[in-house]
Amino acid sequence: MAEFSVIGKRLPMVDAPEKVTGAGLYTDDLALPGMLVGKILHSPHPHARIRRIDTSKAEALPGVRAVVTGREFPNKYGILPIGHDETAFAVDKVRYIGDNVAGVAAESEEAARQALALIEVDYEILPAWFDAEETMKAESNWIHDEKPHNIEKEYHHNFGDVEAALAAADVVRSERFVCPEVTHAAMEPHSTLATYEGGRVTVWSSTQVPYYLHRTLSNVLAMPMEQIRVIKPLIGGGFGGKSEVCPLEVQAACLARKAGAPVKITYTREEVFYAHRGRPQQIVELTMGATRDGRITAVKARIVQDGGAFCGYGPVTILYSGALLGAMYDIPNLQFDGYRVLTNKPACGAMRGHGTVNTRFAFESLLDMVAEELKIDPVEIRRRNLLKPPCLTVNQLRVTSYGYPECIEKVAARARWTEKKGKLPFGRGMGFAGSHYVSGAANAINRSEMPHTTINLRAEADGTVTLFTGASEIGQGSDTIQVQLVAEELGIDLERVKLVAADTDRTPIDLGSYSSRVTFMAGNACLEAARNLKKKMCEALAKRWGVPVEELESRRGRFYHRNGTGKSMSFEEAAAVSIEEFGALEATGAYSPPKEAQGGKFKGAGVGPSPSYSYSAQAVEVTVDPETGQVKVDRITVAHDCGRALNPITVEGQVIGSVWMGLGQAVQEEMLYNQGRIMNPSMLEYKVPSTLESPPVDCLIVESIDPEGPLGAKEAGEGSLAATIPALANAVYDAVGVRITSLPITPEKILRALREKEKKKAAGNGGAP
Amino acid sequence: MTKESIQLKVNGQRYDVAVPPNKLLLDLLREDLRLTGSKRGCDDSSCGCCTVLVDGVPQLSCVMLAASYQDVEITTIEGVARNGELTPLQEGFCVEGGAQCGFCTPGIILVAKALLERNPNPTREEMAAALSGNLCRCTGYEQIYLSIEHAIKKLQTAPLEAVPGDD
Numbered sequence: 001m002a003e004f005s006v007i008g009k010r011l012p013m014v015d016a017p018e019k020v021t022g023a024g025l026y027t028d029d030l031a032l033p034g035m036l037v038g039k040i041l042h043s044p045h046p047h048a049r050i051r052r053i054d055t056s057k058a059e060a061l062p063g064v065r066a067v068v069t070g071r072e073f074p075n076k077y078g079i080l081p082i083g084h085d086e087t088a089f090a091v092d093k094v095r096y097i098g099d100n101v102a103g104v105a106a107e108s109e110e111a112a113r114q115a116l117a118l119i120e121v122d123y124e125i126l127p128a129w130f131d132a133e134e135t136m137k138a139e140s141n142w143i144h145d146e147k148p149h150n151i152e153k154e155y156h157h158n159f160g161d162v163e164a165a166l167a168a169a170d171v172v173r174s175e176r177f178v179c180p181e182v183t184h185a186a187m188e189p190h191s192t193l194a195t196y197e198g199g200r201v202t203v204w205s206s207t208q209v210p211y212y213l214h215r216t217l218s219n220v221l222a223m224p225m226e227q228i229r230v231i232k233p234l235i236g237g238g239f240g241g242k243s244e245v246c247p248l249e250v251q252a253a254c255l256a257r258k259a260g261a262p263v264k265i266t267y268t269r270e271e272v273f274y275a276h277r278g279r280p281q282q283i284v285e286l287t288m289g290a291t292r293d294g295r296i297t298a299v300k301a302r303i304v305q306d307g308g309a310f311c312g313y314g315p316v317t318i319l320y321s322g323a324l325l326g327a328m329y330d331i332p333n334l335q336f337d338g339y340r341v342l343t344n345k346p347a348c349g350a351m352r353g354h355g356t357v358n359t360r361f362a363f364e365s366l367l368d369m370v371a372e373e374l375k376i377d378p379v380e381i382r383r384r385n386l387l388k389p390p391c392l393t394v395n396q397l398r399v400t401s402y403g404y405p406e407c408i409e410k411v412a413a414r415a416r417w418t419e420k421k422g423k424l425p426f427g428r429g430m431g432f433a434g435s436h437y438v439s440g441a442a443n444a445i446n447r448s449e450m451p452h453t454t455i456n457l458r459a460e461a462d463g464t465v466t467l468f469t470g471a472s473e474i475g476q477g478s479d480t481i482q483v484q485l486v487a488e489e490l491g492i493d494l495e496r497v498k499l500v501a502a503d504t505d506r507t508p509i510d511l512g513s514y515s516s517r518v519t520f521m522a523g524n525a526c527l528e529a530a531r532n533l534k535k536k537m538c539e540a541l542a543k544r545w546g547v548p549v550e551e552l553e554s555r556r557g558r559f560y561h562r563n564g565t566g567k568s569m570s571f572e573e574a575a576a577v578s579i580e581e582f583g584a585l586e587a588t589g590a591y592s593p594p595k596e597a598q599g600g601k602f603k604g605a606g607v608g609p610s611p612s613y614s615y616s617a618q619a620v621e622v623t624v625d626p627e628t629g630q631v632k633v634d635r636i637t638v639a640h641d642c643g644r645a646l647n648p649i650t651v652e653g654q655v656i657g658s659v660w661m662g663l664g665q666a667v668q669e670e671m672l673y674n675q676g677r678i679m680n681p682s683m684l685e686y687k688v689p690s691t692l693e694s695p696p697v698d699c700l701i702v703e704s705i706d707p708e709g710p711l712g713a714k715e716a717g718e719g720s721l722a723a724t725i726p727a728l729a730n731a732v733y734d735a736v737g738v739r740i741t742s743l744p745i746t747p748e749k750i751l752r753a754l755r756e757k758e759k760k761k762a763a764g765n766g767g768a769p
Numbered sequence: 770m771t772k773e774s775i776q777l778k779v780n781g782q783r784y785d786v787a788v789p790p791n792k793l794l795l796d797l798l799r800e801d802l803r804l805t806g807s808k809r810g811c812d813d814s815s816c817g818c819c820t821v822l823v824d825g826v827p828q829l830s831c832v833m834l835a836a837s838y839q840d841v842e843i844t845t846i847e848g849v850a851r852n853g854e855l856t857p858l859q860e861g862f863c864v865e866g867g868a869q870c871g872f873c874t875p876g877i878i879l880v881a882k883a884l885l886e887r888n889p890n891p892t893r894e895e896m897a898a899a900l901s902g903n904l905c906r907c908t909g910y911e912q913i914y915l916s917i918e919h920a921i922k923k924l925q926t927a928p929l930e931a932v933p934g935d936d
C-alpha cells in the first residue's frame with residue numbers, strides 16, 4: 001500500500017474547532033444593520049384558485065416595508081430543466097397546504113406576523129388529489145394543466161427478455177411493498193439572508209447547491225448572474241433537503257429587492273416540514289425469478305411514486321429507483337415501469353440514498369423470501385448473484401471497483417451470522433441485506449461540456465496555499481477531504497492549506513453536495529490542481545537552475561534535480577522562486593466523469609450512471625416482544641466499501657449516520673397526512689430516533705481501491721442507508737416469523753401479522769408463508 | 770411592547786439589557802448579546818439545540834423568559850473554552866468526530882459537561898439517558914459517545930473543569 005502523510009489518518013475536521021466553541025456562523029446567526037424579518041403567508045387549502053389577493057391593509061401597517069405576491073416575480077423555476085413549474089409565490093393557484101401565497105418584510109417579527117394576518121385572499125376551492133393511485137385516474141382539475149392525469153413522468157425500461165426468463169424460472173415470487181414519505185429533519189431549519197445594494201443581490205443561504213441557487217435567482221429576479229452573489233455559510237445538515245432551491249431562498253431575494261434592505265427568512269420547524277422535498281411515498285410491486293440453485297434470472301418492478309405538488313427532483317428519484325436495481329447483483333433480465341405522479345401535498349425530492357432506498361427494501365426482502373423458498377441461506381444467495389466487475393450491467397451501468405463480496409464476508413464473520421441466523425430463540429433474530437450508491441452522477445443536471453467541478457489553488461511566497469472550491473460542506477466533512485488531498489499531493493502540512501469555499505464571487509463552479517459526488521469529483525479536481533501547481537513550480541525551478549524541466553521531480557514537498565547536480569529546494573522556497581519568476585503561482589484542476597461511465601442512450605438513461613459505486617452489507621440483530629410487537633434493535637454490523645478511506649473518522653461518521661437514518665425510516669419515521677395536512681410537523685411528533693432508540697453500530701471499512709477515485713476513494717455518505725431497512729425486516733422475520741412489507745415496521749403491524757398467522761394456523765392452513 | 774431593564778450573568782460576564790418582558794432567553798442571547806452558539810432547531814422545545822446551563826444544570830433557553838433568570842449563572846457554549854483553549858470535552862468532539870454539521874453540538878457539549886461534573890465516569894447508558902433530550906441527525910450518537918469518552922479518559926488524569934464563575 002502506498003505511503004501517505006495525511007491520507008488515511010484519523011484527522012479532525014478542519015471546521016471542528018469553530019463548531020465546538022459556538023464561533024461558527026450558520027445563516028440564521030448572521031445579522032446586518034437594518035435587517036428586516038421576512039415571513040411567508042402559506043395556503044390553508046390543498047388545491048384552490050386564487051381569485052384575488054388584497055395586500056393593502058398589510059402594506060399600510062407600521063413597520064411593514066415590503067409585501068410581495070406571485071405576479072411580481074412570475075418566472076418559473078425548478079431544479080430540473082424539464083421541471084420548471086414553481087414560482088417564488090403562487091400565481092393564480094395554490095397546490096398544497098403550505099404553498100406560498102405572499103411574503104412580507106417588516107421591521108419586527110411581530111409586525112411581519114400581523115401583516116400576514118391582514119392579507120386578504122379570496123380562494124375558489126378545487127377538488128384535491130391525495131392518493132397516488134387515485135390521482136392517476138383524474139379526468140379534470142389537474143394540478144398542473146400541462147400534466148394530464150397528474151402524471152409528471154413515466155418511464156418504461158425493458159432489458160433482456162423478462163417474460164421469457166420468468167416463464168423459465170424455477171421459482172417466481174411477487175410482493176407489494178409500501179414505503180411512506182419520510183423527511184430529512186436536519187437540525188438546522190432552512191434560512192436565507194438577502195441584500196440588495198448598488199444593483200447587486202447577495203444571498204447567504206443554507207444550501208447544498210450554491211451554483212443552482214445562483215442560476216435560479218438569476219432566472220426569478222431576471223438579473224444576470226454577475227449581479228448576484230451566493231454565499232454558503234456553515235450548514236446544519238442537509239441530507240438532500242437543501243439540495244434544490246427552496247422557496248424561501250428566492251423569496252428573501254425578492255423581498256430584499258423590493259424593500260431595498262437586508263431581509264432574513266428562517267423557517268419555523270413546521271415550515272421545514274411543509275417545505276419538505278423528502279423521500280416520496282412509493283408503492284413498489286416487485287417480481288423476482290430464480291433458478292433452483294438461487295441464481296436470479298429476472299426482476300420486474302412497477303413503482304408508483306407520490307411526488308406531491310411540484311416536479312422538483314421527482315423524475316430523477318423515480319429513475320434511480322429503477323436504474324439502481326442494477327449495479328448491485330448480476331441480473332440478466334430487468335424490467336422497470338415507473339410513474340412519478342402529482343398530488344396536492346408538499347413536493348418530495350432528494351433524500352439520502354435518493355431513489356434507491358425503497359426499492360432496495362423491496363428487493364432485499366424479496367430476495368430473502370426467494371432464498372427461504374429455495375432453502376438457501378440469505379448470505380449464500382447473495383454470494384451466488386454477485387457481479388463480476390469490471391462489467392457493464394444489463395441496464396448499461398459501468399461497475400469498476402466492487403467491494404461488496406468482502407463487505408458480505410466481513411459482516412457475516414463479525415456478526416456471527418452462521419451461529420445466529422435461524423438459531424436464536426423465538427423473539428430474537430438476525431437479518432442480512434446489502435445496498436449501494438453512486439459516487440456522483442455521471443451526467444450533470446444541465447447537460448453541457450462544463451466540468452462538474454473546478455478547483456483553483458493559489459500559493460503565497462511563504463508556501464501557504466489557498467484552496468478555492470465551490471463545493472459545499474454540509475457537515476459531511478468535504479472541506480476536510482479537499483484540504484487533505486491538496487496537502488497530500490503537495491507534500492505540505494495540513495495547516496498550510498487555507499480554504500475559501502462556496503462563494504460564487506470567489507470560488508469556481510462546483511455542482512453541489514448531492515448524489516455523494518464531492519469526494520470523488522472535487523477530490524479528483526483537487527489532485528489535478530495540486531499536480532498542475534507542482535508542474536508550474538518545476539518550470540520555475542528549471543528556469544532558475546538552468547536545467548531541462550524534465551529533469552525535475554517533486555517528492556513529499558521537496559523539489560529535486562535528478563541528474564546529479566544534487567540541487568533541491570523546499571516547497572516554501574520553490575513557491576517564492578515561482579512567484580519571482582511568474583508574478584503569481586496559481587493552478588487549476590477540473591473533473592468531468594469519463595464518457596464510458598455516462599450510461600446508455602435510452603430515455604431516462606442519464607440517471608443511474610456513475611463513475612463508481614459504493615457497496616454496503618449489514619446484519620441487524622433484533623429482539624421482538626411477541627406480546628407487544630415492540631422491536632428492540634440490539635446491534636447493527638455494517639461494512640461499507642468506500643474505496644480508499646481518505647479519513648476513517650469521517651467515513652465512519654457518514655456510514656454510521658446513514659445506518660442510523662435508515663433505522664429511523666425502518667421502525668419509526670413517517671409523514672402522516674390527513675387531507676393534505678401534515679399531522680406530525682414537529683420534531684416531537686415526527687420522532688427521529690433519540691439516544692434511547694439508537695443501538696450500537698459496529699462499522700467496518702472495506703477499501704476496494706477505485707481505479708478512478710481520488711487516491712482510490714469513492715462515496716461513503718449515502719450507500720449504507722438502504723440496507724438497514726431490509727436487514728431489519730429480515731431480522732424481524734427471523735425473530736417471529738412475520739414478513740412486514742410496509743414501512744415503518746411498527747408494533748401494530750407486527751402484532752396484526754402475528755395474529756393473522758395464529759388465525760391461519762388455527763384454521764389448519766399451516767404456517768407456510 | 771415596552772422594554773424593561775434586566776441584568777444577566779452569562780459566561781461570567783454581567784450584561785444590562787433592555788428587553789420586552791416576554792423575551793425568551795434564547796432570543797436575548799442570539800439577538801441582544803450576539804451569542805449565536807445556542808441554536809433554535811424546533812418550535813416545541815423538543816430538539817435540545819438551545820440548551821444552556823443554569824447554575825450548571827442543562828435547561829432549554831427557548832422556553833425560558835429571560836427576565837426570570839437574573840440571579841443565576843448562565844453558561845452558553847461560548848463560555849466553555851477557557852482563554853481560547855478547548856476543554857477535553859471540546860477536544861473530544863473534534864478528534865472523535867462528535868460534531869458533524871455542528872448544529873446540535875453546543876447543546877450536546879453543555880449536557881455532557883453537566884453530566885461529567887456530576888458523574889465523572891458515566892456508562893453508555895448513563896450518557897444516553899442524559900442526552901435523550903438532544904437530537905442529532907448526523908451521527909447516530911456513536912461518535913458523540915466516543916467524544917465524551919475521550920474527555921473522560923483525559924479528565925481522569927487532570928482536574929475536572931470548573932464552571933466559569935465558580936472559582
